[in-house]
Amino acid sequence: MSRSPAILLVLLLLGIGNPGRAQVTGTNTTIADAFLATGSAGNPDGSDLTGLNFGGAGTLAISPPSALKGEFQSVIRFNLSNTIALFNTNYGAGLWTITNISLRLTSNYGIAGVQPNNPIFNFISGGQFVIEWLADDDWVEGTGTPNLPTMDGVTYSSLPVLLAQTHVPLCTNNYVPSGNNVPVTWVLPLETNLLQNVAAGGDVNFRFYAADNQVGYLFNSYFYGRGNQPLILVTAILTPVPVKILAGYFTNSVFHLTAQGGSNLVYQVQVSYDLETTNWQSLGPVTADTNGLVQFDDAATAGHPERFYRLSR
Numbered sequence: 299m300s301r302s303p304a305i306l307l308v309l310l311l312l313g314i315g316n317p318g319r320a321q322v323t324g325t326n327t328t329i330a331d332a333f334l335a336t337g338s339a340g341n342p343d344g345s346d347l348t349g350l351n352f353g354g355a356g357t358l359a360i361s362p363p364s365a366l367k368g369e370f371q372s373v374i375r376f377n378l379s380n381t382i383a384l385f386n387t388n389y390g391a392g393l394w395t396i397t398n399i400s401l402r403l404t405s406n407y408g409i410a411g412v413q414p415n416n417p418i419f420n421f422i423s424g425g426q427f428v429i430e431w432l433a434d435d436d437w438v439e440g441t442g443t444p445n446l447p448t449m450d451g452v453t454y455s456s457l458p459v460l461l462a463q464t465h466v467p468l469c470t471n472n473y474v475p476s477g478n479n480v481p482v483t484w485v486l487p488l489e490t491n492l493l494q495n496v497a498a499g500g501d502v503n504f505r506f507y508a509a510d511n512q513v514g515y516l517f518n519s520y521f522y523g524r525g526n527q528p529l530i531l532v533t534a535i536l537t538p539v540p541v542k543i544l545a546g547y548f549t550n551s552v553f554h555l556t557a558q559g560g561s562n563l564v565y566q567v568q569v570s571y572d573l574e575t576t577n578w579q580s581l582g583p584v585t586a587d588t589n590g591l592v593q594f595d596d597a598a599t600a601g602h603p604e605r606f607y608r609l610s611r
Contacts, residue, residue: 321397322388323533324381329501330439331374331519331528333359334454335418338368343418343444348454350447353440356522357407360427360473360515361420362508370420371507373452373460374519375435376530382499385534390563396493398533400485401429401504403517404526410475414516418444424474425513429484431492432503433464465505466491473515479526496532539563541592541609557592557609565609567594573606584609 333355337347347368359370385394405422407414412422437460440451452460468486476482486492495502506515520527539560546555559565564585568578584594592609 321533321535322385322394323398323531324378324384325529325531326376326378326381327527327529328374328520329377330437331358331372331521332439332442332452333357333519334371334373334452334457335359336363336368336370336454338366340366341368341418343447347447349449351440351442351449351451351453352444352447353438353451354443354448354521356443356519357405357414357419357516358506358519358528359419360506360508360513362425362511362513364511365420365514367418367420369454369508371454371457371505373432373437373503373505374528375437375439375501375503377501378496378530378532379499381532382497389534389536393537393539393560393563394534395537396488396496396532396534398485398531399488399492399496400483400531402481402483402529402531404479404481405515405517406478406522406526407516408475408478408480416444419516420514422475422516423512423514424472425511425515426470426472426509427513427515428470428507428509429468429486430505430507431466431468431489431495432460432505433491433495434460434462435501435503437503460505464491468492470509473513481526483531502530536611539611541565541611543607543609546607551597553596553605555592555594555596555607557594559586559590559592559609561588561590562586563590563611565592565611567596568608568610569596570606570608571604578608 332353335347337344339345358372361370363369438451442448518526541559543557564583567581570578586592
């Protein structure tokens, strides 16, 4: 016995949709960070700090070469293995698309015109700075602090080595001091190198440097130790994979449903007795084969003159 062509047509149309899950965001703090300083005649720590490491400091800094205390750049590193595992758990390995990458930075010196507690730093000032993606993830954080610098990690003088590999400026941002301990979120463009690096789930590195002669930006490093460390937020959604019901027919009182979806994806088969309601009942999961073919048999059709089917994920 077979259903009428009109009902079969409804079944085919219902199978086209592929509802997705809500977005998922993974958040990680840095695993390494350091500021790089040049020093100047106005810097109490000296006129040449280019060979000194400050990887153990509680803050990161950005200032231009013309600043009274000299230029400051900063480098940070995140590891995104946990974030990618989160996406794979929610959506399936590789079945997600990144829609947003942003950095959240917080400073306990966020008021314009304020001199930070340690006089090595320039006063706080609004201005522009660049966030750059770095391919080099081999730089060493080091243990130096403003009060006790070392030579055991990345320094300003090692920048040529750091920049010998691919590095891509992502965006120029306008920093407006927003107050102490106020998080500021910087949304990054979904640039190809950055996307590939993030999706791989390993280390991701950034450099910060001044884009004008005004900026004086301090923000907490993870060594700050009282929260408000640098964060990277990565958001992903389920990658849409079209699914379409190809056929539905009866054989020996069993309804056979055939559809085309994504390779090895798991779908939910749902049924309704009235298209004017939203009361869809789940009949259970079905897994597509390696070619994306979905096949499902429903033997519980007795007593139901009409049943409407759809697939969802």
